[in-house]
Amino acid sequence: MNNHRAMWLLAAAVVIVSLPMMVPIFQGSFRGADDQAMAVITQSRPDYQPWFQPLWTPPSGEVASMLFAVQAALGAGFIGYVIGRRHGSASRRDDHDGD
Amino acid sequence: MHIMEGFLPVEHAVGWFGVSAPFVVAGVMRLRRIVRERPQAKMMLAAAGAFTFLLSALKMPSVTGSCSHPTGTGLGAVVFGPAVMSVLGMIVLLFQALLLAHGGLTTLGANVFSMAIVGPWVSWGVWRLAGKLGASIAVAVFFAAMLGDLATYMTTSVQLALAYPDLSSGIPGAIAKFGGIFAVTQLPLAIVEGLLTVVVMNALSGRAGKVDEIQVLCGEVNR
Numbered sequence: 001m002n003n004h005r006a007m008w009l010l011a012a013a014v015v016i017v018s019l020p021m022m023v024p025i026f027q028g029s030f031r032g033a034d035d036q037a038m039a040v041i042t043q044s045r046p047d048y049q050p051w052f053q054p055l056w057t058p059p060s061g062e063v064a065s066m067l068f069a070v071q072a073a074l075g076a077g078f079i080g081y082v083i084g085r086r087h088g089s090a091s092r093r094d095d096h097d098g099d
Numbered sequence: 100m101h102i103m104e105g106f107l108p109v110e111h112a113v114g115w116f117g118v119s120a121p122f123v124v125a126g127v128m129r130l131r132r133i134v135r136e137r138p139q140a141k142m143m144l145a146a147a148g149a150f151t152f153l154l155s156a157l158k159m160p161s162v163t164g165s166c167s168h169p170t171g172t173g174l175g176a177v178v179f180g181p182a183v184m185s186v187l188g189m190i191v192l193l194f195q196a197l198l199l200a201h202g203g204l205t206t207l208g209a210n211v212f213s214m215a216i217v218g219p220w221v222s223w224g225v226w227r228l229a230g231k232l233g234a235s236i237a238v239a240v241f242f243a244a245m246l247g248d249l250a251t252y253m254t255t256s257v258q259l260a261l262a263y264p265d266l267s268s269g270i271p272g273a274i275a276k277f278g279g280i281f282a283v284t285q286l287p288l289a290i291v292e293g294l295l296t297v298v299v300m301n302a303l304s305g306r307a308g309k310v311d312e313i314q315v316l317c318g319e320v321n322r
Contacts, residue, residue, distance in 0.1 A: 006298045006301065006302070009294045009295075009297055009298050010294070012294055013291045013295055016290060016291050017159045019287075020164070020287070021160050026161075026162045026164055027164050028163060029164065030166050031165055031166065032158060032165065032166050033161075033165045033166065033284045033285075034100070034102075034167075036165055037102075037259060037277055038106060041259070041263050044263065044265070044266060050103070050104065051105050051109065052104055053104060053105060054104045054196070054200035054203060055197065056197065056200065057200040058198075058199060068158075068199065069156075071153075071155075071156035071194065071195075071199075072152075072153050072156040074153075075149040075150065075151075075154075075156065076153050078145060078146065079150060079153065082143070082146040085142065
């Protein structure tokens with residue numbers, strides 16, 4: 001695939017993610033859908049008590065966002081490493097073909 | 100799609116563990132076979148896991164005014180088949196349950212079923228079907244990733260509806276209610292996941308674009 005198409009696809013992704021925050025008709029608190037679903041449950045079953053608590057909870061939103069960032073960074077970092085290796089071996093092959 | 104810790108009744112929690120367990124066992128066996136028979140595929144296996152790790156950490160705003168995240172399981176399902184993603188997806192869910200209090204240990208069986216089993220199987224089915232219909236690799240990968248993502252969130256809606264039927268309209272009413280929260284929110288995010296999966300898949304296949312890229316990725320063809 002040529003790089004132009006990748007650029008357009010990534011640009012489209014950025015637009016789709018940004019639009020809800022920019023266009024006034026899509027209003028909301030932008031809280032997590034998971035939390036909303038749990039709120040629905042506790043509303044319809046006010047007496048329901050979760051029977052198990054998380055073993056450990058990040059002490060603050062900052063710590064949680066750091067851990068999410070670590071998760072994303074590890075994933076993206078490793079993918080970048082594999083992409084680099086593949087491109088490197090591809091260009092070495094091409095050099096070889098030229099001999 | 101993370102059902103939070105303690106939010107499934109005990110019978111449901113145990114039941115979903117029972118449903119997911121055979122898929123995970125089959126996934127472990129498949130994973131071991133791939134590593135044994137094609138050790139050169141290890142890199143790509145790890146990359147498939149890394150992609151899920153990355154995408155499921157990204158919570159994105161959606162048209163419903165709430166946030167949710169893609170799953171990233173489509174890429175690995177397309178390259179290696181759905182079985183391995185049950186294991187890779189479970190690792191991601193475990194990380195989030197233990198370190199982020201996101202999802203949970205008691206709900207792990209249910210969350211593995213939606214994100215690491217149903218999603219990848221739908222992705223793989225769509226990928227095969229699109230190939231038979233003559234779609235290009237990019238188009239097939241896009242729809243595989245997108246529909247797998249949506250299937251995961253619909254599964255979560257059904258799981259919650261089974262555990263919490265609507266007091267007046269029963270299970271169907273509850274599916275509509277939870278589906279309204281999850282599936283509608285997920286629609287634009289599923290499109291984003293499809294786009295990102297196409298871009299990353301192409302980047303991973305390096306300059307080997309002309310041959311059957313997917314076989315190269317699997318390590319079937321040692322180039």
